[in-house]
Amino acid sequence: MNTYVALFRGINVGGNCTLPMKELVAILEEIGAQNVRTYIQSGNAVFKSTERNLAHLSMQLSAEIKKRRGFEPHVNILTLEALAKAVADNPFPETVIDPGSLHLGFLSASPKNPDLDKLSALKKDTERFHLADNVFYLHAPEGVGRSKLAANSERLLGVSMTDRNWRTVCKIMATAEL
Known part of the structure; x- marks a missing residue:
């Protein structure tokens, strides 16, 4: 099982x-x-x-x-292994003290031609992102609601994405480990 x-x-x-x-x-x-x-x-x-x-x-x-x-x-x-890997591979570990500012976008597939240049051009000075395997990590300390990077990331990655903040990811992980 x-x-x-x-x-x-x-x-x-x-x-x-x-x-x-x-x-x-x-x-x-x-x-x-x-x-x-x-x-x-x-x-x-x-x-x-x-x-x-x-x-x-x-x-x-x-x-x-x-x-x-x-x-x-x-x-x-x-x-469960993929979720655990996404948690372990967090490229922004210092952000977990503000779990609402770190978001993980779980991608439906590996992007074939992600437009990383356009993603970089959209990010605010305070924002950071990292693409690894099928996860798009986004640190948006001012919130994703105001972020052009967040609003355009799925389109520029070229694959569908389901986003969760760090707090939710950790709660799901804890639920899975019960």
């Missing part, structure tokens, strides 16, 4: 694409997941499964949500 983390994009934000966490747990259990736990309403789930094909699992989960709720969210499923 493998431990996985499902990161949903755009659910339960601003009253749109609502999916109660109890229903998400039920959906995951119906597709064979076990020991399902969720963290906050924005769509983070930890579960165990015998399935090894993460793309298939993601598509199956999205399709089931569409069937039940009428929308098909992007779901990025990570192994």
Whole structure:
């Protein structure tokens, strides 16, 4: 049995694409997941499964949500090992004292031609970023809401991305290790 983390994009934000966490747990259990736990309403789930094909699992989960709720969210499923590696490889360890300023963008695939020059041109003097494997690390001490870098990173990386702040990543990691 493998431990996985499902990161949903755009659910339960601003009253749109609502999916109660109890229903998400039920959906995951119906597709064979076990020991399902969720963290906050924005769509983070930890579960165990015998399935090894993460793309298939993601598509199956999205399709089931569409069937039940009428929308098909992007779901990025990570192994526990991939999440642990993302945490361990944090290039900005000094920022963890302000966990809301550090964001990890979990990419659906490795970017083939990321436009790092344009990303650099968009960043404020206070911002920093680092791309490693399938994770885009962004330190935005003034907040991502005002950041042109944050607003354009997915487009300039060329792959879909699901973002979580450091606090949430650590909480998900702790939930997964229970």
